[in-house]
Amino acid sequence: MSAPHIIWFRNDLRLADHAAVAAAARSGPVVALFVLDDETPGAWAMGAAQRWWLHHSLAALAQDLAARGGSLLLRRGAAGTVVPDVARCIGAAAVHTLTHYEPWAKAQDAMVAKTLANTAVAFKRYHGALLAPPASVLAGSGGRYRIFTPWWRKLLEQMPPARPAPAPEAMVFAPLPAGDMPAGDTLAGETLAGLGLLPDRDWAAGFDVWTPGEAGAAAQLAVFLDVAADYDKARNLPSQEGSSRLSPHLALGEISIRTVWHAVADAVPAAQAEPYLRELGWRDFAANILDQFPDHADQPGRAQFNAIAFREAPADLRAWQQGRTGYPIVDAGMRQLWATGWMHNRVRMIAASFLVKHLLIDWRQGERWFWDCLVDADLGANSLGWQWVMGSGVDSSPFNRVFAPVTQSAKFDAAAYIRHWVPELSSLRDADIHAPFDAEPMMLRAAGVVLSRTYPQPVIGHAEGRARALVAYAEAKAF
């Protein structure tokens, strides 16, 4: 048998429309490899909720490979070292992978390229994680964009993306020789259970709303296509399932972005598809910003935001994390996040704004919490989201835009959402449920709500929180 071709899977756990899979399958017998690398990302190693997802996604991929007569080789360690080691041990002809833009992916690529340089093993990278490679969307001056709208207009010149390719019809798998691996490991060194991705405690019980894996992603897309025509109206309403909920599938690459693009563009008229395709654009834009500013998850896009005197307020931070701020919309969102690993986008903005403005807590503390709790955690999208809400990003909402949680909750009709996630308020009338602290005592009694006992008083008043944030911002600007 000729020398094997390694498919190095990263956050692209699928077989369809995967250029590295296709190229390897065309070239010779393949070895499918995934490396759990907690070393290279350092502080941004995958969070707990997404590890749950990864476990099930790897199981699904292994099953799909098994159905074709193959298997998934699992390894652990710094991928920059592990991938060339595996390549050397099996006498590979090439390593094929998709290009990713997180700083750790770039570091892994640089290390693999360096180690494999001047060896018989080729290192081949392909476009496929995004709609377009970030560096291909350039202004007339040749420079990169930092603002969404002109960037989007320019990207559209390259759109639509190429039609997605199906999974290879046939794949031939190379047998794995046992033994002879670095540090005495065998090639089949890790089992999925051995990677220890599942949580010790059973907090992920509510995650069973999801079906990780390529088939689960396709099924979720099919569900969305039925309601895609109403996306523009429904996406902002947390009480409805109006958005696609594809984000965790996209974050781990179980479905290609161009598959989603074409499915929606084919299913609904152009004017109705546009708002959704634009959201897909935000995902690419986030990668574009991260590509330009690799420390975007840790450093504000505008330096003056380093001067804000954030509060160290562990009790307030805990109240926010646990969904006990006294603002039902914020609490509903934070509880949805904890229970399911996902939060509605409108509510993400409200909850994030509440943390950084009303509570004046550093955006990075919220970003970290999201990173650990989200099944769709994505370094680019998460840092962009937080910096946008904070007002500190290169393209973001102005700092003095402070989301008013009660107004937002009523405007976006969140009553049913709150009843679901904050059941202790479920008997309140729609008129009271957004702000139980303003309800008549009689109404509270009738609904069985005792403030400070069955549900907290607000941790801070809206006007007071807003004013404190604006003062802190004015002081930072003057600094």
Ligand SMILES: Cc1cc2nc3c(=O)[nH]c(=O)nc-3n(C[C@H](O)[C@H](O)[C@H](O)COP(=O)(O)OP(=O)(O)OC[C@H]3O[C@@H](n4cnc5c(N)ncnc54)[C@H](O)[C@@H]3O)c2cc1C
């Ligand atoms: C503070 C904050 C943190 C966020 N963190 C993340 C994150 O870690 N990972 C993540 O995927 N999204 C993040 N988002 C963006 C957005 O909230 C989610 O992508 C969206 O809620 C996912 O639900 P959906 O799949 O139903 O989205 P849909 O509305 O159906 O959108 C389709 C897809 O477009 C992409 N998308 C939509 N909006 C955005 C956006 N603003 N930025 C980037 N991509 C977008 C996602 O891949 C999404 O699945 C964050 C937003 C905020 C305000």
